[in-house]
Amino acid sequence: MLRYSIRRxxxxxxxxxxxxxxxxxxxxxxxxxxxxxxSYDKLTPEQREAIxxxxxxLDPWYIQLRNFYSSLLKGDLGTSIIYRRDVxxxxxxxxxxxxxxxxxxxxxxxxxxxxxxxGIHMARNKGRFWDQIWSAYVVxxxxxxxxxxxxxxxxxxxxxxxxxxxIFPMLFDRYxxxxxxxxxxxxxxxxxxxxxxxxxxYMVDQLNQDYIRLARAKGMSDKQIMVKHVMRNAxxxxxxxLPTSVLLTISGSIYIESLYSIPGMGGLLxxxxxxxxxxxxxxxxxxxxxxxxxxxxxxxxxxAIFDPRIRLERREGAR
Amino acid sequence: xxxxxxxxxQAMEDEALFTFAEYDxxxxxxxxxxxxxxxxSTLKIFLKNKTAIFLLCLMGAxxxxxxxxPYLPNQKSPIKIHTDPATGYPLRNRPPSDEFWFGxxxxxxxxxxxxxxxxxxxxxxxIIVGIWEVCFGIFIGxxxxxxxQIDAFMTEAYNVINNIPTTILLMLLAYILRPSFKTMxxxxxxxxxxxxxxxxxxxxxxxxxxxxxLASRCxxxxxxxxxTKNLLPYLVSVIVMRIALSIPGTIGWEVFLTYIGLGLPIDxxxxxxxxxxxxxxxxxxxxRYQLVFPAVxxxxxxxxxxxxxxxxxxxxxxxxxx
Amino acid sequence: MTEPILSVRxxxxxxxxxxxILTAIRGASLxxxxxxxxxxxxxSGSGKSVFTKTWLGMLDANGWVxxxxxxxxxxxxxxxxxxxxxxxxxxxxxxxxxxxxxxxLNPLRTVGMQIQEVLELHHGMRGEEAxxxxxxxxxxxxxxxxxxxxxxxxxxxxGGMRQRVVIAIAVxxxxxxxxxxxxxxxxxxxxxxxILELIRSLQKKLGVTLVYITHDLGVVANVxxxxxxxxxxxxxxxGTVEEIFYDPRHPYTWALLSSLPQLGVKGQPLYSxxxxxxxLFTEINGDAFAPRNPKALKIDYVKRPPxxxxxxxxxxxxxxxxxxxxxxxxxxxxxxxxAKYEGYAQ
Numbered sequence: 001m002l003r004y005s006i007r008r009x010x011x012x013x014x015x016x017x018x019x020x021x022x023x024x025x026x027x028x029x030x031x032x033x034x035x036x037x038x039s040y041d042k043l044t045p046e047q048r049e050a051i052x053x054x055x056x057x058l059d060p061w062y063i064q065l066r067n068f069y070s071s072l073l074k075g076d077l078g079t080s081i082i083y084r085r086d087v088x089x090x091x092x093x094x095x096x097x098x099x100x101x102x103x104x105x106x107x108x109x110x111x112x113x114x115x116x117x118x119g120i121h122m123a124r125n126k127g128r129f130w131d132q133i134w135s136a137y138v139v140x141x142x143x144x145x146x147x148x149x150x151x152x153x154x155x156x157x158x159x160x161x162x163x164x165x166x167i168f169p170m171l172f173d174r175y176x177x178x179x180x181x182x183x184x185x186x187x188x189x190x191x192x193x194x195x196x197x198x199x200x201x202y203m204v205d206q207l208n209q210d211y212i213r214l215a216r217a218k219g220m221s222d223k224q225i226m227v228k229h230v231m232r233n234a235x236x237x238x239x240x241x242l243p244t245s246v247l248l249t250i251s252g253s254i255y256i257e258s259l260y261s262i263p264g265m266g267g268l269l270x271x272x273x274x275x276x277x278x279x280x281x282x283x284x285x286x287x288x289x290x291x292x293x294x295x296x297x298x299x300x301x302x303x304a305i306f307d308p309r310i311r312l313e314r315r316e317g318a319r
Numbered sequence: 320x321x322x323x324x325x326x327x328x329q330a331m332e333d334e335a336l337f338t339f340a341e342y343d344x345x346x347x348x349x350x351x352x353x354x355x356x357x358x359x360s361t362l363k364i365f366l367k368n369k370t371a372i373f374l375l376c377l378m379g380a381x382x383x384x385x386x387x388x389p390y391l392p393n394q395k396s397p398i399k400i401h402t403d404p405a406t407g408y409p410l411r412n413r414p415p416s417d418e419f420w421f422g423x424x425x426x427x428x429x430x431x432x433x434x435x436x437x438x439x440x441x442x443x444x445x446i447i448v449g450i451w452e453v454c455f456g457i458f459i460g461x462x463x464x465x466x467x468q469i470d471a472f473m474t475e476a477y478n479v480i481n482n483i484p485t486t487i488l489l490m491l492l493a494y495i496l497r498p499s500f501k502t503m504x505x506x507x508x509x510x511x512x513x514x515x516x517x518x519x520x521x522x523x524x525x526x527x528x529x530x531x532x533l534a535s536r537c538x539x540x541x542x543x544x545x546x547t548k549n550l551l552p553y554l555v556s557v558i559v560m561r562i563a564l565s566i567p568g569t570i571g572w573e574v575f576l577t578y579i580g581l582g583l584p585i586d587x588x589x590x591x592x593x594x595x596x597x598x599x600x601x602x603x604x605x606x607r608y609q610l611v612f613p614a615v616x617x618x619x620x621x622x623x624x625x626x627x628x629x630x631x632x633x634x635x636x637x638x639x640x641x
Numbered sequence: 642m643t644e645p646i647l648s649v650r651x652x653x654x655x656x657x658x659x660x661x662i663l664t665a666i667r668g669a670s671l672x673x674x675x676x677x678x679x680x681x682x683x684x685s686g687s688g689k690s691v692f693t694k695t696w697l698g699m700l701d702a703n704g705w706v707x708x709x710x711x712x713x714x715x716x717x718x719x720x721x722x723x724x725x726x727x728x729x730x731x732x733x734x735x736x737x738x739x740x741x742x743x744x745x746l747n748p749l750r751t752v753g754m755q756i757q758e759v760l761e762l763h764h765g766m767r768g769e770e771a772x773x774x775x776x777x778x779x780x781x782x783x784x785x786x787x788x789x790x791x792x793x794x795x796x797x798x799x800g801g802m803r804q805r806v807v808i809a810i811a812v813x814x815x816x817x818x819x820x821x822x823x824x825x826x827x828x829x830x831x832x833x834x835x836i837l838e839l840i841r842s843l844q845k846k847l848g849v850t851l852v853y854i855t856h857d858l859g860v861v862a863n864v865x866x867x868x869x870x871x872x873x874x875x876x877x878x879x880g881t882v883e884e885i886f887y888d889p890r891h892p893y894t895w896a897l898l899s900s901l902p903q904l905g906v907k908g909q910p911l912y913s914x915x916x917x918x919x920x921l922f923t924e925i926n927g928d929a930f931a932p933r934n935p936k937a938l939k940i941d942y943v944k945r946p947p948x949x950x951x952x953x954x955x956x957x958x959x960x961x962x963x964x965x966x967x968x969x970x971x972x973x974x975x976x977x978x979x980a981k982y983e984g985y986a987q
Contacts, residue, residue, distance in 0.1 A: 015478065015479055018479050019479060019483055022479075022483075023483075023487075023491070026491055026495065027491075027495075029495045139622065139625060139626060139629075140622065142567075142625060143567045143618075143621040143622040143624070143625035143626070144567075144571075144617070144618045144621050144622060145567075145570060145571035145574040145575065145617070145621065146571070146575075147571075147574045147575060147578050147594065148574070148594065148614050148617060148618060151594075151598060151601070151610070151614075152614065155601055155607075155610075209744065210739060210741060210744035210745050211744060211745055211746050211747045211748075213699065213739070214737075214739055214745045214746070214807070214810070215747070216699060216731065217697060217699060217731055217732065217736065217737040217739075218731065218732045218736070218758065218759050218762070218810060218814065219728055219731040219732025219733055219759070219762055219763060219814065220732075220758070220762060221724060221728055222724060224762075228758070229747050229750070232749060232750070233747065233749050236749065247486075250486065254486070254575075254579070255575075255578065269490075269579075270578075270579050270580070273490065273494060273579055273580060273581065274579070274580040281494065285487050285490070285491060288486070288487050289483055289487055292483070306749070307749060308749065308794050308796075324943065324944050335939065336938065336939050336940040336943070336965075337938055337939070337940060337960070337963070337965045337966050337967060338938065338939060338967070339936065339937070339938060339939075339967075340931070340937045340938060340939045340941065340942060342934070342935045342936075342937065343932075344915050344916065
């Protein structure tokens with residue numbers, strides 16, 4: 001088990017390394033204007049060049065890469081240019097991270113809860129009324145771009161009134177728990193659909209397996225089989241779905257945070273892209289890229305915990 | 320004993336009954352005949368799905384309409400700013416009326432014309448990207464699967480590329496290349512082909528190693544026939560399905576990028592742009608129509624293609640055939 | 642004459658398949674007696690598995706018992722509808738060993754757990770007591786080092802060992818009737834013999850009634866006391882194993898035995914039954930085997946034959962046994978078998 005985890009860890013580190021380098025090189029293609037902010041037009045070519053040199057942007061790419069990694073290891077992600085002039089990126093991001101992370105984790109929890117239940121309900125009522133209702137939900141969420149339904153949710157749900165006053169506030173307020181509900185649920189909608197479909201498919205597949213039939217022949221009731229065999233087996237491939245969940249939450253958070261004005265990293269990203277603050281864009285992109293990879297690593301380790309076949313044998317091939 | 324049986328037996332003499340019947344070996348074999356045709360069954364099952372047929376007609380009509388809409392009488396230009404002849408001021412934010420069927424937007428442009436123009440643009444992007452995804456994806460996948468030597472390298476490369484969130488990649492590409500129609504198409508083409516390539520590669524690997532293909536080879540079936548009879552039917556159905564499913568996906572990404580500010584330039588109407596414009600005025604209930612119309616059209620298109628894609632996938636799955 | 646413990650009469654089982662009705666079992670009857678071994682033989686698709694599944698209520702969701710009765714200890718199982726009713730039968734009274742040991746076990750749980758579940762379920766054992774008994778059973782089915790094996794997972798066992806585990810599960814249930822659905826088809830020939838021997842010894846010890854489902858006549862000759870021959874959803878002949886092998890009466894049984902490669906004559910083409918089994922979606926008039934039977938009578942196409950008794954233990958559903966029928970000699974190969982038997986009997 002330990003050997004497997006270490007192997008996966010090293011693989012992830014290598015992948016992260018490759019991805020970061022790739023992203024870094026891509027970022028070199030960013031338009032120059034992003035480094036000057038509003039003052040672009042006011043500067044002479046010489047002044048521009050001086051500034052670029054200060055950032056080390058005129059050095060050959062391999063030197064830039066080396067500098068980048070040495071600063072990275074020191075914890076320096078650069079300095080913001082436009083968003084908050086001359087403030088280290090780290091400081092800006094530090095404040096935002098707690099919001100995004102806590103929302104993200106909470107959203108994953110909520111989607112697991114609702115999504116799995118929905119999937120089980122669908123499998124149990126396969127072909128009947130509830131299966132079709134939930135399927136319609138899943139189709140809707142999968143087909144329609146999140147921007148659309150999230151918008152409408154914010155628009156119409158916040159219009160609901162109870163005794164003349166709106167139930168859900170429009171904007172996020174750190175101190176008002178009721179304002180957390182709507183953004184949280186909105187963020188989970190996509191993952192709920194994902195988990196539900198996956199769970200339904202899985203259960204329908206499993207229930208046709210031979211070992212389930214043997215369990216029934218042994219004299220176990222359907223409920224016992226569900227709990228002792230199906231559920232436990234379900235966790236293995238579910239762990240594989242976890243990283244996708246993480247990624248979905250990331251993209252979801254970008255919408256949600258700006259819709260509800262949550263001061264997290266997603267909202268920041270939207271902002272700095274529009275304002276063309278290159279160092280911040282770069283830093284955020286790096287963070288998001290690595291998140292996905294770590295999610296994958298976590299998923300693999302979780303799978304190994306639950307499936308003895310994985311840790312005792314080698315697994316090859318593309319995921 | 321049924322009455323019929325009784326009659327038949329009474330009609331015959333015992334003697335006659337207990338004589339040997341004519342033995343026809345052909346008759347015994349006749350049971351096994353099967354006139355199964357893959358495409359026939361696929362079509363039959365698809366046609367049974369009334370929802371799918373309805374949506375197919377709907378989408379067909381929609382695409383037809385968006386193509387011919389500019390040529391219909393009384394259509395206005397999507398970018399022209401209409402002014403009130405009496406006052407000379409632009410006809411801003413007018414609700415739907417006889418003259419402007421979907422009303423006007425904040426600078427006085429006809430929403431009806433803009434909506435259909437935007438639909439054209441978004442659909443165009445989606446279709447181009449879909450076709451590219453399929454062509455390029457199949458090509459890469461085929462090479463990947465066929466040439467064993469590069470399989471290991473490609474698999475590693477795939478893992479790395481797959482690990483970069485599409486969100487990030489798209490944003491980066493759009494940011495670097497500066498938003499435009501071409502950028503959109505290029506960016507989404509860069510990210511979409513991977514899934515298709517992976518799938519085709521798996522299929523090719525299967526084609527080499529599956530027992531029924533080995534059996535075909537043992538029987539002397541030439542490779543091209545294995546490809547056309549075993550692989551191609553499945554592949555064609557997958558292609559159609561993937562194009563159908565990629566359309567809502569591409570439109571979704573377009574909306575996403577527009578939302579962040581990396582979408583098409585404002586003067587080019589697209590569903591994403593229209594949605595954004597509508598969002599800016601949505602707080603005023605009277606102006607909500609500017610959001611609702613694009614949202615409805617968008618939802619109808621995406622849901623239709625998604626359902627169609629899935630319906631076709633179900634119909635072409637041989638396990639559902641009979 | 643002892644009383645049968647299971648008595649099936651005129652069972653009709655139908656399936657709903659893509660809008661059409663398939664009659665898989667068309668009036669099958671069989672009696673099972675205590676502590677005997679019955680083999681049900683027939684081609685693929687004759688309905689052998691479906692037949693036995695009805696005794697456990699394990700039909701697929703699109704199947705049902707249309708008519709007939711299954712009497713076990715005075716209760717008619719064909720009437721059972723709820724899960725609770727079936728839970729009194731499954732495992733407790735009737736247990737089953739499946740064909741494919743590779744997929745019959747849950748890959749993510751230990752072997753010990755899967756056996757112990759049964760003990761906890763049916764015999765109310767718990768904890769240490771259950772574990773000890775499980776290890777004991779593992780030893781009884783011939784698994785080495787049972788204490789160590791208890792904690793292992795199915796993929797750490799070979800095919801033959803896994804089948805032993807499945808048998809262990811059945812033994813743990815301690816049923817009255819044990820159905821073995823082609824238990825050795827998926828195994829090597831060498832392992833086959835071991836497994837058959839294991840099952841036989843367990844039967845002697847526990848006194849269960851064994852029902853073997855197989856298409857392998859060699860296995861039948863080895864293990865069975867009685868044989869029931871199934872064709873197109875009916876039992877068309879049954880009798881003791883000697884009667885069936887050396888004095889078969891139904892033309893299908895003749896054809897089946899003739900197809901044994903062991904009976905082939907060197908230099909001559911091997912015998913095979915012409916044609917294919919009938920389409921069970923349509924209604925069949927008369928004898929189902931008639932179209933493939935060169936010696937069929939006209940009445941075979943009109944009316945289904947009833948059982949004709951050959952001896953108190955041997956009956957066959959064929960008009961050839963009717964006194965009005967012409968005398969028909971069994972084919973050469975069967976006569977050769979008969980001669981061999983008489984040779985041994987001397």
